[in-house]
Amino acid sequence: MLIDGFSPVTIVLLVAILAASALMSGLSGFGFSAIGALCLILLPPKLGVPLLMTLSAANQIMSLRQLKADMKPIKHWWPDGPAPYLLGGLLGVPVGIAILGSLPTSDLMMVFGAFLVVYAGYSLLRPHTAHATVQGSWLSSSLVGMSGGVIGGFTAFPGAPVVVWSGLRHLPKKESRAIVQPYIFVLQILSISLLALQRPETFGRTYWLLVAITVPVVLPCTLMGVKLYRSLSDVNFRRVTFILLGISGLGLLIKAADSFPAVARAIKTAAL
Template identity: 30%
Template sequence: MPRVNMETVVFLALGGCAGGFVNGLSGMGTALFALTFFLLKFDPETAVALAALLAVLAGIQGMWVVRGEIRADLRRVLRFILPGLAGVPLGLLLLGRVDADLLRRLIAVSLVLYGGYFGFRKALPRLERPHRWIDRSAGFVGGVMGGLASLSGLVPVIWLSMRGWPRGETRAVLQSFNLVILLFAICGLALKGAYGRETLEAFAVVLPAGIVAAQAGIFVFHRITDAQFQRLLILLCLCLGIGMLLRDALAG
C-alpha cells in the first residue's frame, strides 16, 4: 500500500465524497463510485476494504431514512439478505485473483450496460408478480459481487428497478441488503488481514468526507421525485462507466 501523502489524501477524500453521496442518495452504489478513485492508488484488496467500510458506516445513516419501510416487510428484506450471505464467501475467494485493471474494467462495463439499457427508456418495465426466486437469485449474485468488489447492490438494483415498488420500499431492501452483506464481507476481509494500520489511516481520511457527503445525498433524496431519483442514478452510472473506459483507453 502506498504511503498516505497529500496526493493520496486527495484521492481518498474524492472517493469518500463520491461514495458517501451516492449512498445517501440511493442506499447503494458506494463502491461503484468510490472504487474509481481508490483503485488509482491502492491494490484491489485494500481498495475494496476501504469501500466496504465506507458503505457500511455511511449506510447506517440511510437506514434511519427508511426504518418504517424495513419494519413493514422484514420478510421481503430477508429474502434478499439470506441468499446474499451465502454468496459472500465465493466473492472473497475470487477477490485475490483479480488485478486492479481487470476490476476497473469489469465495473465500467457493468455501469455502461446498466445505464445504457435503462437510461434512455421512456418507461421502465413494471413486474407485478412476486418472482420470489429471482429475488433470492439477485440476492445471491449480489453477495458474490459484495465479496469480490463491494458491489453488492449492483444486481439487486437492476432487478428492483423493474419491480415497480415505491422509492422508499426499494431503498429499504437495497440499504438493508448492502449493510448486512458488506458487514459480512468486512469480517472476511479482516480475517485476511486487510485492515492493517495503513488501511485504517487511509480510512481516517475517507470517513469524514463520506459521512458529510452522505448527509448531502440524503438531503437531495428527500427533495426529488421517484422518477427523478431513478433517472439521475442510472445516468450517473452510465457517465461514470464511460469515463472509466475512456481513461483506461487513453492510458493504454
C-alpha cells in the first residue's frame, strides 16, 4: 500500500470526492468542504478536517488568481468588503479549534446542518426577488464572520454563514465572491497554522502523502469550475450557492448523526 491503512480503492474514492469538491468550489467560490465532508466517512476527523482545510486553501489560491480582476483592492476592504468578516473570523477560529480538540460537536453540527438544509430549500423554492432581505453594517458583518470562524474551526466549513448573509443581502455574484473567497482563504490558513502550533502530530506522514496525491487533482478541477462560473448569470449563481449550502448542511448532518456509524463502517469496509 502507498499509504498505510488505505487501499487503492479508498484512495480512488478520496480523489473522486475531492475532484468534485474542487469543481463545485471553483464554480461557486465556496463549498469545497461541503462535498469534501464525504471524505470523513473514510478518514478520521482529526486527519480529514486538516486535509480539507489545506486543500480548500489551495483551491482558493487558484480561484483568486483566476478572478483577481473581480476582487476589490485591499484599501477598499473596509467597511463593505471582506475586512469586517475577517475581523470577526479571526476571533472565532481559536474557539472552533478548541471545540474540535476538546468538546463534543455533534449537537452543534446537527443544529447548524439542519438550518442550512432548511434555508437552502426555502431559498430555492421562494419567488425570486431583486431586493435585499436585510441591510448590512460592519458590525453585523463582523458577527457573521465570527460565527463562520467558530464553525470553520471544527468543521472546515467557514464560508457557510457568510454565504447565507450575502444571499440575504442579495449581493451580485462578483461582490459575493469578492467577500467570500478572501474570507475562506484567510480563515483556512489561520486554522491550519493554529493546528500546526497546537497539534503538530496531526501533520504526519499520512497527511503529507494525502496532500501530495490530491493537490494535482484539485487544482485542475478548480480551474474547470472557474471557467463554468464565468458563464453563470447572477440568478443561476445564487441557485448554485443554495444547492451547495444544502449539501453543506447534509454533510454536517452525516458527520453528526449518531445513527450513521454503521453505514460509515460498511462503506469503509467495502473500500478497504
